[in-house]
Amino acid sequence: MAESVYKVIELVGTSSESWEKAAKAAVERAAKSLRDLRVAEVVEQDLVIEKGKVSAYRTKVKLSFKYGGGE
Incomplete structure (x- = not known):
């Protein structure tokens, strides 16, 4: 089996x-510019609150993709 290297980035x-x-949304946006996406791990979730009400949900993900640098 050939060895592989994966890069991990964080997105919100x-x-x-x-x-x-x-x-x-984070994964689909990343898929527009990165190839060979592998795994997305949710690492944090939070809320944006405005005037006492939730206005946005935010999810931070660690996304891995096959690293092809130098090939």
């Missing part, structure tokens, strides 16, 4: 509806 997605949609 936002949604006005849910943490799940915030995570999905």
Whole structure:
């Protein structure tokens, strides 16, 4: 089996509806510029509160993708 290397980055997605949609937004945006995405791990979730009400859900994800530098 060939050896592989993966790079891990952190992204924060936002949604006005849910943490799940915030995570999905982060992954789908990353997929537009990165290839060979592998795993997204949710590492933190928080809320933006304005005037006493939740205005946004934020999800921080660690996203890994196959590293092809130097190939």
